[in-house]
Amino acid sequence: MDMHTVVVGTSGTTAEDVVAVARHGARVELSTAAVDALAASRLIVDALAAKPEPVYGVSTGFGALATRHISTELRAQLQRNIVRSHAAGMGPRVEREVVRALMFLRLKTVASGHTGVRPEVAQTMADVLNAGITPVVHEYGSLGCSGDLAPLSHCALTLMGEGDAEGPDGTVRPAGELLAAHGITPVELREKEGLALLNGTDGMLGMLVMALADLRNLYTSADITAALSLEALLGTDKVLAPELHAIRPHPGQGVSADNMLRVLAGSGLTGHHQDDAPRVQDAYSVRCAPQVNGAGRDTLEYAAVVAGRELASSVDNPVVLPDGRVESNGNFHGAPVAYVLDFLAIVAADLGSICERRTDRLLDKNRSHGLPPFLADDAGVDSGLMIAQYTQAALVSEMKRLAVPASADSIPSSAMQEDHVSMGWSAARKLRTAVDNLARIVAVELYAATRAVEIRAAEGLAPAPASQAAVAALRAAGAQGPGPDRFLAPDLAAADTFVREGRLVAAVEPVTGPLA
Numbered sequence: 001m002d003m004h005t006v007v008v009g010t011s012g013t014t015a016e017d018v019v020a021v022a023r024h025g026a027r028v029e030l031s032t033a034a035v036d037a038l039a040a041s042r043l044i045v046d047a048l049a050a051k052p053e054p055v056y057g058v059s060t061g062f063g064a065l066a067t068r069h070i071s072t073e074l075r076a077q078l079q080r081n082i083v084r085s086h087a088a089g090m091g092p093r094v095e096r097e098v099v100r101a102l103m104f105l106r107l108k109t110v111a112s113g114h115t116g117v118r119p120e121v122a123q124t125m126a127d128v129l130n131a132g133i134t135p136v137v138h139e140y141g142s143l144g145c146s147g148d149l150a151p152l153s154h155c156a157l158t159l160m161g162e163g164d165a166e167g168p169d170g171t172v173r174p175a176g177e178l179l180a181a182h183g184i185t186p187v188e189l190r191e192k193e194g195l196a197l198l199n200g201t202d203g204m205l206g207m208l209v210m211a212l213a214d215l216r217n218l219y220t221s222a223d224i225t226a227a228l229s230l231e232a233l234l235g236t237d238k239v240l241a242p243e244l245h246a247i248r249p250h251p252g253q254g255v256s257a258d259n260m261l262r263v264l265a266g267s268g269l270t271g272h273h274q275d276d277a278p279r280v281q282d283a284y285s286v287r288c289a290p291q292v293n294g295a296g297r298d299t300l301e302y303a304a305v306v307a308g309r310e311l312a313s314s315v316d317n318p319v320v321l322p323d324g325r326v327e328s329n330g331n332f333h334g335a336p337v338a339y340v341l342d343f344l345a346i347v348a349a350d351l352g353s354i355c356e357r358r359t360d361r362l363l364d365k366n367r368s369h370g371l372p373p374f375l376a377d378d379a380g381v382d383s384g385l386m387i388a389q390y391t392q393a394a395l396v397s398e399m400k401r402l403a404v405p406a407s408a409d410s411i412p413s414s415a416m417q418e419d420h421v422s423m424g425w426s427a428a429r430k431l432r433t434a435v436d437n438l439a440r441i442v443a444v445e446l447y448a449a450t451r452a453v454e455i456r457a458a459e460g461l462a463p464a465p466a467s468q469a470a471v472a473a474l475r476a477a478g479a480q481g482p483g484p485d486r487f488l489a490p491d492l493a494a495a496d497t498f499v500r501e502g503r504l505v506a507a508v509e510p511v512t513g514p515l516a
Helices: 015-024 032-049 072-086 096-110 119-130 149-159 175-181 202-232 242-246 251-264 289-311 335-363 386-402 424-458 465-476 489-500 503-512
Strands: 005-008 027-030 090-093 138-140 164-166 172-174
Touching: 005 015, 005 096, 015 096, 015 202, 015 289, 027 032, 027 119, 032 119, 072 149, 096 119, 096 149, 096 202, 119 149, 138 149, 149 175, 149 202, 164 175, 172 175, 202 251, 202 289, 202 335, 202 424, 202 465, 202 489, 202 503, 242 251, 251 289, 251 465, 251 503, 289 335, 335 386, 335 424, 386 424, 424 465, 424 489, 465 489, 465 503, 489 503
Parallel strands: 005 027
Antiparallel strands: 090 138, 164 172
């Protein structure tokens, strides 16, 4: 567990802090300013709770039931009830890192001082994170409007000492037992606190932040595999010249072209042809790699801008304003986050598609410029990488289905009070699958391209130094080189791990310098 400490203040958090807490077990502390802001906003809520006039979320019901004024003696029950009733998720458990991101981001909003939650509730949230207790959250239950209600409710249930949670040892136990084992007292919710713990875009935002971290690695990895494929196909690197990309100044395109050019520096393979005829043009999947990869990179940057705005936001309804007003609003609507989650699924699918097209070209003797059929050792006796490409193609086909936007759908709920919803949680869930698949697709291209480069090297054409470094590191990681057919799944699994852990990028950067 990482002992790095993330301090939560009143002005939001960073993507790096989300990843540190969610994935690496960083500890969480509330700043003094956050504790002061929590106390100040609670005074406002307590004052409104004492008044006879109904205030939404403080002394009324919720959603379509907001017209009922709740008497003082029933308000604690109201807050408990909203958590219990909204903890209605179903289906498989959500991954631990997603739940930790969800809890941390809710704490971020609570600490802003705009929710009216007491400091001790926020401290309990931090204590649960620091104890490594992870509430059981289910796949289905969020429409991405009024926030990720069901997922956040399961987290709030744990704070109350109810429901199930996973301990730091990975065992699922009753939440009350886990809290007691770590000396944490369950919270007794007061006015507005139950609602404040449920009303946010935290689940979809956490998944967006982690997807961006993964996709940045995969886009750099895909620049490397595209360069390796270009090299193996004896393609020309002239299309990567910076002056060509300067006249179409999309930032990501220039970055991808520069990455590829640096990987190919010193190659003895580029620009050749099996009969010594000059190569005039390569296929689009080779020649246009910077344009496709770059457009995806630019989409990532836009998504990061949206994530940054949301990380700086306080999403709740109603909110406590500095002048003492408690106002209803629609800031919980997940549309901004849902849209970019869907955008990312689209560009991930297209990146996977172009990777697969290059892999197929490497395996086709009619288009590979002299490579053996399917990169087989003895074609006919050996099938080579034929079925590895089938697996890659199946993944690409699924990626295309996952690219259908969830945010284009809306299904009314809450007796038509919530009559337009974002489906942002669904967009985030399918993006996680898409990112997972994309790593596998890039890994198959890497495996094919490195085998092809080694075959060329055996013919006397020297690959680029960066390519040689990539090949050596992949082989050391357990993905074997050319040879007779063997059980292929372990090799592909090794390549997958190699890519998703960022080891491909790490292998070439000592040669190329840092890649973007």
